[in-house]
Amino acid sequence: MSTFSTTINPTPFGAFDTDAAFQSDADSMVTFVKRKLGDDILSVELTKKQIWACFEEAALEYSSIINQYQAKSQIGTFLGSATGSMSGSEERYPRESLDFLNRFAEPYATEAGVGGSYNSLSGSLALEEGRQDYDIYDELKDGAGSLIIDSPLNPDGPGKGKLHILEVLHFSPQAAYRFFDTSSAVNYLNNEFSFESFTPETIFYVLPVFEDILRAGMLDISNRVRRSNYSYQLMGTKLRIFPTPSVSKPLNLFLRVRFRMDPLKTPRPDPSSYGVSNLSNIPFGNLKYSKVNSIGKQWVRQYGLALSTELLGTIRSKFSSVPIPDAELQMNGADLVSRGREDKKDLRDKLKEMLETLTYDKLAETQAVKAENIMKHLKTIPVPGGKIITMG
Numbered sequence: 001m002s003t004f005s006t007t008i009n010p011t012p013f014g015a016f017d018t019d020a021a022f023q024s025d026a027d028s029m030v031t032f033v034k035r036k037l038g039d040d041i042l043s044v045e046l047t048k049k050q051i052w053a054c055f056e057e058a059a060l061e062y063s064s065i066i067n068q069y070q071a072k073s074q075i076g077t078f079l080g081s082a083t084g085s086m087s088g089s090e091e092r093y094p095r096e097s098l099d100f101l102n103r104f105a106e107p108y109a110t111e112a113g114v115g116g117s118y119n120s121l122s123g124s125l126a127l128e129e130g131r132q133d134y135d136i137y138d139e140l141k142d143g144a145g146s147l148i149i150d151s152p153l154n155p156d157g158p159g160k161g162k163l164h165i166l167e168v169l170h171f172s173p174q175a176a177y178r179f180f181d182t183s184s185a186v187n188y189l190n191n192e193f194s195f196e197s198f199t200p201e202t203i204f205y206v207l208p209v210f211e212d213i214l215r216a217g218m219l220d221i222s223n224r225v226r227r228s229n230y231s232y233q234l235m236g237t238k239l240r241i242f243p244t245p246s247v248s249k250p251l252n253l254f255l256r257v258r259f260r261m262d263p264l265k266t267p268r269p270d271p272s273s274y275g276v277s278n279l280s281n282i283p284f285g286n287l288k289y290s291k292v293n294s295i296g297k298q299w300v301r302q303y304g305l306a307l308s309t310e311l312l313g314t315i316r317s318k319f320s321s322v323p324i325p326d327a328e329l330q331m332n333g334a335d336l337v338s339r340g341r342e343d344k345k346d347l348r349d350k351l352k353e354m355l356e357t358l359t360y361d362k363l364a365e366t367q368a369v370k371a372e373n374i375m376k377h378l379k380t381i382p383v384p385g386g387k388i389i390t391m392g
Contacts, residue, residue, distance in 0.1 A: 002048070003027050010049060011056040021290035022059070025297070029055045032301065033308045045315050051308055058304035062296055063090075063287040065351055071282050073360035076100045078282050080272030087285025103272075107261070113166060117266045120166055121259075123148040124252035127245045134239050136163060140255060148257060155262040167256040170241055171223075171230045303347050310340025 004010050004026040016022035033051050037044045067090055071078075077094050080103070110116030123140040140148045140163070150158040233240040241253065264273055276282050292300070313336025320331060356362065 010052050016289045019289045054307035055304040058300045062300050067284040069355040078276045080275045083281045084283050090284040118261050119267045124254045127250035132240050132244050137237050154259050163257045169254045170232050306340050306343035313337035
């Protein structure tokens with residue numbers, strides 16, 4: 001009698017053919033399926049290879065569903081990582097990282113000028129006496145005298161695309177830090193009136209650093225809006241400055257600009273752009289059948305039986321009846337197909353329902369609820385003698 005291990009190409013894909021545990025269960029699966037379908041009473045028209053094919057499909061289906069829900073929990077961690085051979089991470093528990101959140105925040109950092117993945121460029125306009133309007137695209141030049149729009153860094157090509165203005169350095173500079181001078185008379189008044197400030201000698205207030213930063217920013221904005229008569233207007237490609245330059249040889253006006261941010265091309269090559277991007281290329285391969293526990297193996301057996309039931313029904317549906325002497329034997333193909341499909345759907349639904357409660361997000365919610373319930377429970381425990389006993 002042929003066995004799984006002695007049969008050439010026993011399954012269509014050979015995904016588990018070398019797995020010793022799969023080989024052993026495959027031989028037992030033939031007996032299991034045939035007895036469940038009544039082979040002891042009426043012959044079951046299924047070959048061993050057909051049953052083994054159903055068994056392999058059941059194992060692949062289980063592996064696929066498990067990987068889908070694992071990816072649901074981990075894809076945020078794997079995004080951008082190397083796809084490799086598209087397998088090897090299916091049975092591992094990776095460390096969480098904030099790379100996805102950091103990457104998501106990069107455009108905001110770029111706009112704020114405090115980071116990001118795209119460079120900004122500095123250029124200047126040569127101001128002229130009595131002239132207020134300047135064309136950014138035709139006159140904004142870099143330090144070498146070349147137009148910024150013609151820069152080789154332009155992702156749309158020289159002379160094409162749009163410039164994004166990040167900052168126009170056109171204001172009257174103020175020495176904001178004079179307000180923090182320890183010898184300033186203002187500080188004496190602040191001290192007398194209990195205002196937060198620095199005072200000389202040994203009397204001073206210790207203020208958090210973030211307050212200095214916020215105050216410096218406030219003073220800078222205040223000086224630009226309330227005290228400066230320098231301003232500008234952006235209208236399409238034109239920049240109008242106020243006041244009108246009145247000296248014979250005015251200084252250059254500097255601007256900080258950037259080009260369109262190409263999502264697939266950064267100034268420095270980014271290998272993560274070619275890494276994991278979605279469910280289709282996350283490096284999850286088939287689960288090793290020998291490492292599947294008893295819960296999973298029982299599901300695979302039941303699903304393999306459902307597939308075999310549907311296959312037997314398909315075979316018997318080819319003939320609605322078989323003539324026998326003085327009668328006809330009615331085939332139950334349609335009933336078997338319907339039963340097999342219902343069993344498959346029920347097994348998939350129950351597995352997915354259970355896995356929904358086991359995603360990392362759900363586990364975190366469950367642990368939070370458990371911790372809250374424990375605290376409620378501890379509040380009801382009486383304290384003996386009115387004192388708390390600490391152990392450990």
